[in-house]
Amino acid sequence: MSTPTAPTVRHSRSGLAGQLSQLGVERDGVLLMHASMRAVGSVNGGVRAVVAALRDALGRRGTLVVPAFTPENSDTSPHYLDQVRSLTDRAREAVRASMPPFDPATSAAPSMGSLAEAVRLTEGAARSVHPQTSFAALGPSARKLVAHHRPDCHLGEDSPLARLYDLRAQVLLLGTGFDTCTAFHLGEYRVPAPPRRTYRCVVTAGGRRQWWEYEDVALDDSDFATLGADFARSEYGAAVRIGPVGSSTSRLFRFTDAVDFASRWLPSHRGGVPVQALCRAHG
Incomplete structure (x- = not known):
């Protein structure tokens, strides 16, 4: 005799908004979100209903921000290196030649997940112009937040x-772990003399597709899970809110707390260890 399958739980926009408010999402605040739609589970109305629930919790004057990174147009990114590792030189060159230049209006960010993409594609969203690590935002502070993003930073x-x-701002890890916490990267810039490296990606200049090379801080998220675990155990840990949103276990905390902790943690935990620039989302 077969065991009956438990019915799939379907979450509602209003239910998700209530859970987000109960978790502590500030009304009229600014929220940076990293999300896994798979962790959230089945929602009536799909991914757009989740975006709507986030905006409901934030209120009319709240602003929602997501990463809209594009490692797909770089030949110095781990994404590209994984893609071409077993290819011939000729095949590698064909991959490079097929990479479209970054366009803030049209370039997709598939590696950021469906929720981030839904925010980017929502009418009225603004996006910064960095060709590798742009951000998309919705709300009254959106354009101010994403303006003046220097292409070499x-x-x-x-x-x-x-x-x-x-x-x-607040940070919401919606069904994701601290390994996705972009706030920690700002801490990398705030340590003394951070290591630097060369990046390269495809852009449009003067109406023509071309490769652009620049130098910036060597980003490395390979230890962010450990950093996050120590952050949660630190004096800041009491302020990390943990609770259900849909089928996920989610975390909410203050952006400044994460950055301040990271800028102190990184020098003592990376000292003397060569940085390998392992961040999966960057060029």
Whole structure:
């Protein structure tokens, strides 16, 4: 005799909004979100209903921000290196030749997940112009947040992350772990003399497709899970809110807390260890 399968739980927009508010999402605040739709589970209305629930919890004057990174147009990114590892030189060159240049209006960010893509594609969303680590935002502070993102500054003082710090934004890990926490990258810029490396990606200049090379801080998220675990055990840990959103277990905390902790943690835990620039989402 077969065992009956448990019915799939379907979540509603209003239910998700209530859970987000109960978790502590601030009404009229600014929220940086990293999300896994798979962890959230089945939702009536799909991914757009989740975006709507987030905006409901934030209120009319709240602003939602997501990463819209594009490692797909770089030949120095781990994404590209994984893709071409077993290819011949000729096949590698064909992959490079097929890479489209970054366009903030049209370039997809598939590696960021369906929720981030839904935010980017929502009418009224604004997006920063960095060809590798752009951010998309919805709400009254969106355009101000994503403006003036320097193309040679991935995630430092001339990026939306610094603006999020100034605004004391919240960070929501919606069914994801601390390994996805982009706020920690701003901490990498705030350590003394951070290591630097060369990046390269495809852009449009003067109406023509071309490769652009630049130098920036060597980003490395390979230890962010450990960093996050220590953050949660630190004096900041009591302020990390944990609770259900849909079928996920989610975390909510203050952006400034994450950056301040990372900027102190990184020098003592990476000292003397060569940085390998392992961040999966960057060029």
